[in-house]
Amino acid sequence: xxxTTLPLSSGGTSEPLRFHVAEEPHPPNGTLLGFWLYLMSxxxxxxxxxxAYGVLGREYAGGPTGTQVLELPTVALNTxxxxxxxxxxxxxxxxxxxxxQKPMMVWLAVTGLLGAAFVALELTEFAHLIADGNGxxxxxxxxxxFALVGTHGLHVTxxxxxxxxLMVQVKQKGLILANKRRLMCLSMFWHFLDVIWVGxxxxxxxxxxxx
Amino acid sequence: xxxxxxxxxxxxxxxxxxxxHATLKGYFTGFLLAAGLTIIPFxxxxxxxxxxxxxxxxxxxxxxxxxxxxxxxxxxxxxTKSEGGWNLLALIFTLVLVxxxxxxxxxxxxxxxxxxxxxxxxxARNLP
Numbered sequence: 023x024x025x026t027t028l029p030l031s032s033g034g035t036s037e038p039l040r041f042h043v044a045e046e047p048h049p050p051n052g053t054l055l056g057f058w059l060y061l062m063s064x065x066x067x068x069x070x071x072x073x074a075y076g077v078l079g080r081e082y083a084g085g086p087t088g089t090q091v092l093e094l095p096t097v098a099l100n101t102x103x104x105x106x107x108x109x110x111x112x113x114x115x116x117x118x119x120x121x122x123q124k125p126m127m128v129w130l131a132v133t134g135l136l137g138a139a140f141v142a143l144e145l146t147e148f149a150h151l152i153a154d155g156n157g158x159x160x161x162x163x164x165x166x167x168f169a170l171v172g173t174h175g176l177h178v179t180x181x182x183x184x185x186x187x188l189m190v191q192v193k194q195k196g197l198i199l200a201n202k203r204r205l206m207c208l209s210m211f212w213h214f215l216d217v218i219w220v221g222x223x224x225x226x227x228x229x230x231x232x233x
Numbered sequence: 234x235x236x237x238x239x240x241x242x243x244x245x246x247x248x249x250x251x252x253x254h255a256t257l258k259g260y261f262t263g264f265l266l267a268a269g270l271t272i273i274p275f276x277x278x279x280x281x282x283x284x285x286x287x288x289x290x291x292x293x294x295x296x297x298x299x300x301x302x303x304x305x306x307x308x309x310x311x312x313t314k315s316e317g318g319w320n321l322l323a324l325i326f327t328l329v330l331v332x333x334x335x336x337x338x339x340x341x342x343x344x345x346x347x348x349x350x351x352x353x354x355x356x357a358r359n360l361p
Contacts, residue, residue, distance in 0.1 A: 054251070055316040062327040069331040073338035084357070094279050101271055105264070108308055112260035119255065199251075206251055213308040217301050220271075224297035228278045232286040 057207045061214045064177075068218050071173055075166040075226060083161035088230030091156055091164075093147065097227045100143050101219065104178075107136035108216045115209055123197050130189055133212070137182045144175045167226065174222055177215050184208055255310065263307025270300040 079088070114129035148168070151157065158168035188208060192201050274293045276282075283289035305311040305324075313321055 055319055058316070058320055059323055062323050065327050066330060066334070069334045073335050076335060076339045077342040094275070098275050098279070101275075105267055105271060108267075108304075109260055109264040112255065112264075112308065115255050116257055116260070202251055210309060213304060216308070217304045220297050220300050220304065223271075224274065224293050228274055228293050229286075229290050231278060232283065232289050 053203055054206060054210070057210060061210060064214070065218075068170075068173070068221070071166070071170040072221065072225065075170050078162040078166040079226070079230065081162035083163075085161040085164065086156055088163070088226075089233065091151060091154075092227055092231050094227060094231060096143060096147055097223055100140055101223050103136045103140040103143070104216055104219050107133045107140070108213055110136065111209055111212050115205065118197065118202060118205055121197055123192065126197075127189060127192065130185060134182055134185045134189075137178055137185070137212075141175055141178055141182070144171065148172070170226065171222060174215065174218055177218075181208070181212055181215060184211070259307050263303055266303045266307070267300055270296050270303065 110129050110133045114126050114133060117123075117126035117129060151164070156164055158165045185208060188201070188204055191204070195201060274296050277289070277292070311320065311324070315321070
């Protein structure tokens, strides 16, 4: 196969045929833009869950109302954890820009711990609800509540796993460009989850306990 | 993309910078604004300031919208120039879809509830 040449060139020049440009034109930071598009599609998933909660959030089926089962002090603590983890990730990004690996790893670890505290608090809340017989099967309100808050919690859990994997990668390869790009992607993911949480605590918790 | 740099070590089209320049001041400003915008609605609801839910709902949603913008600017580094504007374009497209999904669902299902058969007392008692 490789010996045969196509008799295309009329002038007898033996320049090899090229079927694609080796340097394909692409915008700089294509990865970050692509990851942004993923976040936007994730945003649509949450929009659907918010819509479901908006429709079903007041259908109690004779079960408990939001005022009776939602505990605002826990949520306030939860929100604090997530907001603090957002700024500690910001500190990690700042250290990354200065190429200081050790303080960056410390800030990443702090971020991971705050995220873990958030998930732990949320799981405790879920466990209390289910133990009291107020699981997702109780009413449409609780179904949509568990679906929305649970999906967000699942995202945070995935974010923590990603964070741990990334810390191992940085430990092994150092702050190379590929790792920096991954850190920026996780940064967007983490802050995006905080944005979703703003919607959750406002729409579900605060508005849910109002009379 | 991950093997890109290994294949072409220095092809010099501006890949050695990620193009994001975060500052400590930006993060602190964002954090303070976000903290304020979180504490105010929690204080209003937990302190029992509101007596009617109508204006309270609107106010909470307004604060949430402002806080989302704060997060987008100071934490997600959104501006009109990032990624040559494609970032913002994707965001606007998503927001349009989100608004259609939310308002459309609530509007249609609200009227659907009105058209349901009324429940008798006997049926209500036998609910699971």
